[in-house]
Amino acid sequence: MVSRVPGWLLRHRITVEPYLGDSAYGPVYGPPVADVPALVSDTVRLVRAPDGRQVVSSAQVLLGLDAVVPPGSRITLPSGRITTPITVATVDAPGLPVPAHLEVSCE
Incomplete structure (x- = not known):
């Protein structure tokens, strides 16, 4: 059984507008999903983007596994x-006492 991040730890609320694709006029987003429970850390970190570049992340967001945040x-x-988001990663450790969650590194 995978333990999940306890709700009391997700003290912030964010709004996610899921990316749907590109149009002739730029990115297209779905309807906003408001009040998504999260834990936000405004910390500057160097992270590796999916294409291998090193980029600066100015915020990290921890979310429950049920959150939907497409790149x-x-x-x-x-x-x-x-x-x-720069990266979206599922963090879990089956069999260990570590809560499973999504970790989003943001621009």
Whole structure:
């Protein structure tokens, strides 16, 4: 059984506008999903993007496994800042006492 991040730890609320694709006018986003429970850390870190480049992440967001954040989505942080994910990773360790969660590194 995989343990999940306890709800009391997800103290912030974010809004996610899922990326649907590109149009002739730019990115297309789905309807906003508001009040998504999260834990937001406004910390500058160097991360590796999916294409291998090293880029700076200015915020990291921990979410429950049921959250849907496709790459390219728009995320509104509790501060009101709008950002996009650089990476979205599922973190789990079956058999270990580590809660499973999604970790999103944002621009």
